[in-house]
Amino acid sequence: MTGREAFEIWAQPDSKWSSWVRPVAFIMPECGGECREESNHTIGIDIPDILYIDEFAADTAIFVDRCGYSGINEGLALAGLGWCPVPLYNGTNEQSGAMALVDNHGIENALIWGAGVLNTLSLKDDAPSLKKDAPPAFLLDSNRRHRYKPDVSVYDNSWDLYNQDIPSPEYFTANGIDKIIISGEKIHKDLRVIFHDFQKKGIRFFFTDGYGKPEEVRIRKPLWWMK
Amino acid sequence: MKLISIPESEYAKYKNGVIFEGYKWDPQYLDNNTIAKHVLIISEGEHNELEKLTEKLYNETVQAEMVLCNNLKLTKSLNLPRKIRKELARMENYKKEKHIRLMRFDFHPVADGKLVVREFNSDVVDGQWDNSDAADEGQWNNSDAADGWWAISEVNSDVPGGFAEASRMPAIAGGLFTEENYCYKDFGEIIVNAFVNKVKTGGKIVLVHCTSYSDDRQAMQFLGDSFRAAGFQVIYAAADHLRFRENKAVCILGGYEGEADAIFRFNPLEWLVDIKPKRWNGYFDTVTPSCNHPVAVFAQTKRFPLVWDRLEEFGVDLTTWRALLPETIEVKDAKNLDNFIYKPVYGRVGEGISIKEACRENEYSKILKDVKKRPKKYMAQKRFNSRELTDENGSSFHVCLGSYCIDGNAAGYYARISEKPRIDSSAADIPVLIEKSVI
Numbered sequence: 063m064t065g066r067e068a069f070e071i072w073a074q075p076d077s078k079w080s081s082w083v084r085p086v087a088f089i090m091p092e093c094g095g096e097c098r099e100e101s102n103h104t105i106g107i108d109i110p111d112i113l114y115i116d117e118f119a120a121d122t123a124i125f126v127d128r129c130g131y132s133g134i135n136e137g138l139a140l141a142g143l144g145w146c147p148v149p150l151y152n153g154t155n156e157q158s159g160a161m162a163l164v165d166n167h168g169i170e171n172a173l174i175w176g177a178g179v180l181n182t183l184s185l186k187d188d189a190p191s192l193k194k195d196a197p198p199a200f201l202l203d204s205n206r207r208h209r210y211k212p213d214v215s216v217y218d219n220s221w222d223l224y225n226q227d228i229p230s231p232e233y234f235t236a237n238g239i240d241k242i243i244i245s246g247e248k249i250h251k252d253l254r255v256i257f258h259d260f261q262k263k264g265i266r267f268f269f270t271d272g273y274g275k276p277e278e279v280r281i282r283k284p285l286w287w288m289k
Numbered sequence: 290m291k292l293i294s295i296p297e298s299e300y301a302k303y304k305n306g307v308i309f310e311g312y313k314w315d316p317q318y319l320d321n322n323t324i325a326k327h328v329l330i331i332s333e334g335e336h337n338e339l340e341k342l343t344e345k346l347y348n349e350t351v352q353a354e355m356v357l358c359n360n361l362k363l364t365k366s367l368n369l370p371r372k373i374r375k376e377l378a379r380m381e382n383y384k385k386e387k388h389i390r391l392m393r394f395d396f397h398p399v400a401d402g403k404l405v406v407r408e409f410n411s412d413v414v415d416g417q418w419d420n421s422d423a424a425d426e427g428q429w430n431n432s433d434a435a436d437g438w439w440a441i442s443e444v445n446s447d448v449p450g451g452f453a454e455a456s457r458m459p460a461i462a463g464g465l466f467t468e469e470n471y472c473y474k475d476f477g478e479i480i481v482n483a484f485v486n487k488v489k490t491g492g493k494i495v496l497v498h499c500t501s502y503s504d505d506r507q508a509m510q511f512l513g514d515s516f517r518a519a520g521f522q523v524i525y526a527a528a529d530h531l532r533f534r535e536n537k538a539v540c541i542l543g544g545y546e547g548e549a550d551a552i553f554r555f556n557p558l559e560w561l562v563d564i565k566p567k568r569w570n571g572y573f574d575t576v577t578p579s580c581n582h583p584v585a586v587f588a589q590t591k592r593f594p595l596v597w598d599r600l601e602e603f604g605v606d607l608t609t610w611r612a613l614l615p616e617t618i619e620v621k622d623a624k625n626l627d628n629f630i631y632k633p634v635y636g637r638v639g640e641g642i643s644i645k646e647a648c649r650e651n652e653y654s655k656i657l658k659d660v661k662k663r664p665k666k667y668m669a670q671k672r673f674n675s676r677e678l679t680d681e682n683g684s685s686f687h688v689c690l691g692s693y694c695i696d697g698n699a700a701g702y703y704a705r706i707s708e709k710p711r712i713d714s715s716a717a718d719i720p721v722l723i724e725k726s727v728i
Contacts, residue, residue, distance in 0.1 A: 066309045075301055081317045085501045086306045093510055102623055154506040157525055159544030189290050215543035226318045226714065233320045 065170075067091050068177035072149055079198040082228055087151040091170045109139045109179070114245065114270040118144040120164075124146055124199040125241045125253065128272075129247030130165070131172035137201040137247065138179050145199035147169045147174060147180070150227060153206060156217040163208050163220050176239050197239055200228065204246055222252040231263040243268045243276045290335055290398060290688070292327045292706075299324055299465060306461045312453035314507040318368040318714050325717035327680060328462045329688065329704050330471070333726040339396060339692050340699035342439065345609040346394050347694035350444060350588050351385065352605045357587045357596070358383055358604065364587065366595045368665060372562045373586060379574040380584060381535070389483045389580035392588070393449035393691045393703065395712075396613075399440045400676035440673040441613040442689070445637075446588035447581055448688075451513035451691060451703030452476055452720045462720035471722040476693055477515045478700035480580075483695045484551060485519060487578045492550030492567050493522045493538050500527045505555055512553060523640070524549070526557045528564055533571025552579040558586045559635050591617065591634045591668040615671040620660060623669030631660045631667045639689075639713030644672070647711030675710050687712060690721065 065088035073083040122268060124145060126133045137147035151169050156162035206221050234240070242265055244253065249269060258281045268276035290664045295303055307313045316324050361377050363539035369377075423529050459473035482560050486492065493517050498505040506525070513523040524530075530542040531549065538549040554572070561569045573583050587593065594617040597607050623629040633641040660661070660667045677685040689712035705716040 066305065070305065081322060084314075084503075085316065086314050089309060089314060092516075113606060152503050154500070155502050157545070161543050205572070209717075215541050215546075217542060221501050221503070228319075230320050285656070 146196035311457035325719035474701035498555035537576040620664040647709040
């Protein structure tokens with residue numbers, strides 16, 4: 063499967079949320095013949111059980127902020143429960159021979175593999191995640207903000223999520239979403255900057271480490287230098 | 290100039306083609322699709338006119354840069370950042386013929402307060418903004434353009450973008466038409482040829498950019514693939530991966546160490562000050578062919594018009610600039626004047642411009658507050674009345690038509706459209722095709 067074919071599966075044309083699927087991770091493995099190719103790498107990953115959701119909630123979006131490709135596993139599990147997975151991975155690759163801060167190759171391979179899983183889901187009689195109205199589960203790599211450079215010669219491909227990368231709070235509320243669950247180890251600074259504004263517009267936030275039930279949280283006002 | 294809608298049935302395929310073959314990795318900005326559902330068609334007459342104006346603007350800008358470079362005291366009123374100002378003297382070894390000079394002039398079709406252009410193949414004359422009837426004086430030698438006049442909003446002098454959009458996007462859009470009466474000018478081909486002319490065969494070109502931003506990398510990837518196809522070696526690197534020894538650029542990116550044969554810089558010069566790469570000042574006096582050399586900062590600042598009077602005393606011809614750029618003055622001088630807007634001195638992509646109806650939420654009041662607090666960071670510019678284009682369905686759009694010039698030669702177009710009169714990050718990229726004249 064090519065990156066483009068995989069992208070077209072993840073970005074279902076009739077979904078309300080597919081416009082936000084970021085193409086970068088689908089393009090990188092094939093671009094310019096320059097980037098390291100590992101597309102034949104076998105992914106030994108399983109789709110986990112989702113312990114923090116008791117029942118489907120159409121008014122709730124989820125941001126899965128997990129390291130490496132584990133966010134994709136969780137996204138596929140949420141697809142089975144009725145959410146529409148939306149990959150937001152936006153990191154680029156280093157040239158072959160250079161050293162980078164963030165390894166995106168596992169994510170790129172998992173997205174190709176995951177496209178096959180999504181295809182299988184779509185063949186089932188009732189595929190709730192593929193319905194136009196399925197609420198979104200945005201997928202992120204929590205390693206994206208690794209900024210420690212052991213040496214200046216390293217290629218810095220760390221990245222942040224910005225408000226322009228996701229729908230506006232008005233779009234969420236217009237589509238019946240007034241709650242957001244963040245599933246991850248913590249709420250990273252870039253998410254705090256975005257979500258503080260969302261909170262001011264009436265969207266409620268819940269946090270889970272993936273095991274416990276989501277608990278409502280207040281997003282603290284980001285410090286000026288975070289913006 | 291006209292808009293043609295892409296058929297609904299073709300659009301999804303076209304959009305994915307633009308993403309995957311056209312290096313458009315940021316197809317969405319907030320709630321806005323940034324890949325237009327239209328194609329912008331310009332007539333051959335308009336194309337010829339735009340190319341001539343672009344090359345004139347380029348030549349005037351280069352003349353101005355050389356005078357400023359050799360008379361640094363003139364740059365005082367540009368109010369450049371202190372750290373940049375300190376390094377300007379290093380540019381005394383600047384030889385324009387050694388470097389690749391790339392600019393993009395942003396043209397807007399305007400409805401009134403027009404520029405008078407006699408004929409598309411003649412000089413710009415009477416370049417004045419007046420209130421008389423446009424039809425009396427506008428004599429384009431082309432019927433398609435009979436209701437059109439141009440204004441420019443700025444030159445993207447330092448680090449213009451939109452390269453793949455000016456190369457691959459029209460190629461992909463061209464495939465939507467079965468007729469053979471459309472063509473386009475391939476920016477990618479022209480920039481590669483400019484490097485072929487000034488960089489040794491098979492040389493190493495370092496593409497300096499913010500490596501954390503995929504929207505920077507998409508532009509660099511397009512250039513990198515184009516340069517590689519021409520036999521160059523390409524290195525994707527950050528500003529701090531270049532050091533300078535004896536004025537020559539040396540790459541220190543792990544795995545790619547060694548002397549560079551050319552630099553393509555995509556970091557705005559004033560950002561380098563903030564990023565603080567070690568020895569960033571080496572960019573100012575490097576003899577390694579650069580695109581763009583920091584000399585580009587003179588015209589990048591929106592304060593550039595403030596030195597025009599002095600430049601003309603030095604013999605610089607700024608006729609085309611004066612004809613096309615709306616009156617631009619200091620904030621303090623615009624206090625009691627109507628119909629002026631504020632623009633950040635180093636603004637990009639239309640951000641921070643005080644066009645009230647185009648601002649988001651409380652953005653307008655925030656801009657005015659900032660203008661009051663930091664007036665030197667803004668310029669006031671007379672607002673032009675953008676002429677909207679209407680498609681077959683009656684929807685209207687404002688257009689910004691960026692026209693590139695590389696080493697004196699016009700080099701294609703990067704256009705954006707928006708329903709709002711400000712062309713900013715929410716605008717959609719649109720391919721530009723040239724309609725050949727029927728003889």
